[in-house]
Amino acid sequence: MNHRVTRLSVGVIGTGNIGTAHARSLAREISGAEVSWVFDADSARASALADELGAHVAPSAEQLIASSDAVVIASPDAMHAEQAILCLDAQRPTLCEKPLAPTVGEAQRVVDAELDLGRRLLSLGFMRRFDPGYVDLKAAIPSVGTPLIVHNVHRNTFAPYGLTSAGTLTNSAIHELDINRWLLDDEYASVQVIVGRPGPDTPEGEFDPMLVILTTERGTLVEIEAFVNAQYGYEVRCEVVASGGTLDMGDGSFITRRADRAVGHDVPELWLGRFGEAYRRELQAWVDATHRGKTSGATAWDGLVATITANAAVRSITEGPQAIDVPARPALYA
Ligand SMILES: NC(=O)c1ccc[n+]([C@@H]2O[C@H](COP(=O)([O-])OP(=O)(O)OC[C@H]3O[C@@H](n4cnc5c(N)ncnc54)[C@H](O)[C@@H]3O)[C@@H](O)[C@H]2O)c1
Missing domain, CATH: 3.40.50.720 (NAD(P)-binding Rossmann-like Domain)
Known part of the structure; x- marks a missing residue:
């Protein structure tokens, strides 16, 4: 430029x-x-x-x-x-x-x-990677020791673009696949998707919610609840469990209201309300x-790694646990 x-x-x-x-x-x-x-x-x-x-x-x-x-x-x-x-x-x-x-x-x-x-x-x-919550979370990880497990929640109010199970992984949960790799400065070794009872709005033959469980090369467990028809609102959460403590990013709400004998806060309907x-x-x-x-x-390389991981997760729905096979990182993306 x-x-x-x-x-x-x-x-x-x-x-x-x-x-x-x-x-x-x-x-x-x-x-x-x-x-x-x-x-x-x-x-x-x-x-x-x-x-x-x-x-x-x-x-x-x-x-x-x-x-x-x-x-x-x-x-x-x-x-x-x-x-x-x-x-x-x-x-x-x-x-x-x-x-x-x-x-x-x-x-x-x-x-x-x-x-x-x-x-x-x-x-x-x-x-x-630019969200203040995730930026603070990444910076705080060294203060609690070695990360052992990361719990992630990703709920959409309703399925965007009429997502299928595969689309939930390649379009929606792909945010977690990228952000956990970035948070941990680690690469994934394996992925397994566990499906359960579908919710009332899940189309025939699709799965929602799903649990995605990954291991990293250094042995951290990453668990993701991917739920695209949660109905009540849009919510993303992340908690790091480490050797010397835990870090909870919360849900991005900054004001808790106490009134009318109730305590609570608003939940946005869409991603723009959480990640503006x-x-x-x-x-x-x-x-x-x-x-x-x-x-x-x-980078484009990060995009390729996320897509490789998401597609291994899609295969895991029918074929069980999958190894994540990423080619050697080219020098351009060092
Ligand atoms: N980073 C995020 O959190 C985030 C949030 C929302 C959407 N997205 C991504 O952004 C993309 C768009 O999502 P959206 O929610 O805005 O979808 P959308 O359906 O609201 O908008 C997509 C637009 O693309 C147009 N379009 C279709 N084919 C096209 C083509 N060949 N060339 C140019 N335009 C074309 C459609 O007419 C439509 O206006 C998706 O890939 C989605 O994954 C990312």
Whole structure:
């Protein structure tokens, strides 16, 4: 990126839930960037956002990429790899929403394209790495000794995108697959998924909730409750049990209300209510890093490792415990 560019001209591909949230945040809250172009397969949706933000509607993803300094990919999971490779071919710094891809083959193609380029241009939207709760949790781990078990809860009010069991793992629980590896500075060795009685809204033949149990190379146990139809609200929690104590991140609520002979706090309906600050910090870090010619947060490699782990978890539903087989980390991602 040319250091003389003071405001990054950003193009946003996909103007649904998160693309709209990112575009509004870039336009109104983030310094050093503006939203110049948007593209969506639904052109009316793109036009509405472009009108709101004073941006232009691109006729195609290719046109948007050619016209922008940097790109945010917020299209559905299945489009990420193809569009990320278009961005890499055009040498545009890119923030790609998670997952890098639902399948290992597609995720590997993105990593290969970046390796061919010989420099890192892709940042991956695992925004929990910017969440104040997870950042504090990671910093505090050395104060309680050796991590032994991490308990994770990930509940959605209702299944986003009508997720299947496989989609729950490759789209939703993939957040935990990334954040636990980051928290522990460790790699996974094995994964096992345990399914139980389905809830009333679970489609025939699918499983929800599921328990995902991983071991790391250094022997820490990671347990994840993945529950996409929890009904009561959106909630994410994480507790580290270590050799000298425990750390509980809580659920991100900052105010507890006591009134009318009851004590409690609100539970958000959607992820934006819990992770708004993480998305803002993620975007500002990406814009700042792009101005310096760098990437920020998770890399394409982290995306590939998460997708390899998620797909091993999917196989585990029917085939039992799986070893996690990750290729050697290329020097580009050292
Ligand atoms: N980091 C997070 O916490 C987080 C949160 C929500 C969504 N996401 C990710 O963001 C992506 C989008 O999720 P969403 O909730 O906004 O979905 P959404 O369905 O609300 O929006 C997706 C948009 O992409 C458009 N689209 C479809 N095909 C396209 C194409 N080929 N090119 C461009 N646009 C296309 C759709 O018309 C729609 O407007 C998903 O991959 C999801 O996993 C991440």
